[in-house]
Amino acid sequence: MRSAQRTPSLFPLDPELLRDVSLVCLAGGIVGVSFGAIAVAGGLPVWVPVVMSLVVYAGSAQFSAVGVLLAGGGPVAAAATGLLLNTRTAAFSLAVAEHIGRGRLARLAGAHLVTDETVAFTLAQHDPARRRAAFWISGLGMFAVWNAGVLVGALAGSALGDTARYGLDAAFPAVLAALVLPALRKDADVRRAALPGAALALAVTPVVPAGVPVLLALAGLVLHGRGRRRSA
């Protein structure tokens, strides 16, 4: 099945996918530059944002943990905030596990690449080969560009200024909208779970710690499959 084929089928290189991933990498790289710059401007040594990005590799958790550290919130609060935000990656890793691959190295390396965006890219594809390609292309691309961006930002400082000026804070929810809305539109079962879940997350955001709202959204899953069973 391998090697005899002339066209490698392991990673179907879809130009459209490559283009979409590149765009998200570009946006991620710019946010990485701003993360590096904010951490160093706040008084942390250069190695902190750089090493943290390599070994933690989770944008929102990194921003929150560094924010707590810089605000004098203490190491326990910083670690707890970041971990709470990253709890969702456990659910994400279960959802994409079959697309990561079976080898030991693939499992160990692939696990580190599980992010909101890689999961959204992966699940937006329709067949297993494309899902696997989407996972690895977006995972490796974003890891490389995010870390390069953080290094540049940590060394070069805040030359970019406030990234809110470029509307980048709207770009990331927009990435999720582009990747998730087609599934939501097609699949009434998922819609029935996701919309009340999101409403619940919004409602509790003012009163619970960051990271908890999206976890509570999973309660929407009790509604998954309701309509189907009723009609069956």
Place this chain on the structure above:
Amino acid sequence: MSATVAVVLVLAVGTYAFRLVGPALHGRVELPARVQELLSAGAVVLLVALLATGALTEGGGLAGWARPAGVLTAGALAWRGAPFAVVVLGAAATTAALRALGIT
């Protein structure tokens, strides 16, 4: 400084442990079809919740007008089947333009 090292280490180990749950269990534990189905639905539920909270809230409060307007534009474009780049750049451009006009 050792406290900062501890924060980075704890975050790194904890986050990796969360991420390893799926790949470590896959193929070793046979999950019923219904659970599999709920896992992929759960991922979409999480992504939609991240989309909603990321679009509308900031630090536990409302995110103002510019960002929600940008994401709403993205939502409308995505729903109508616009290409990915149009959706993402449309959101950033809308938000950036509103901010340039003084609407935050």
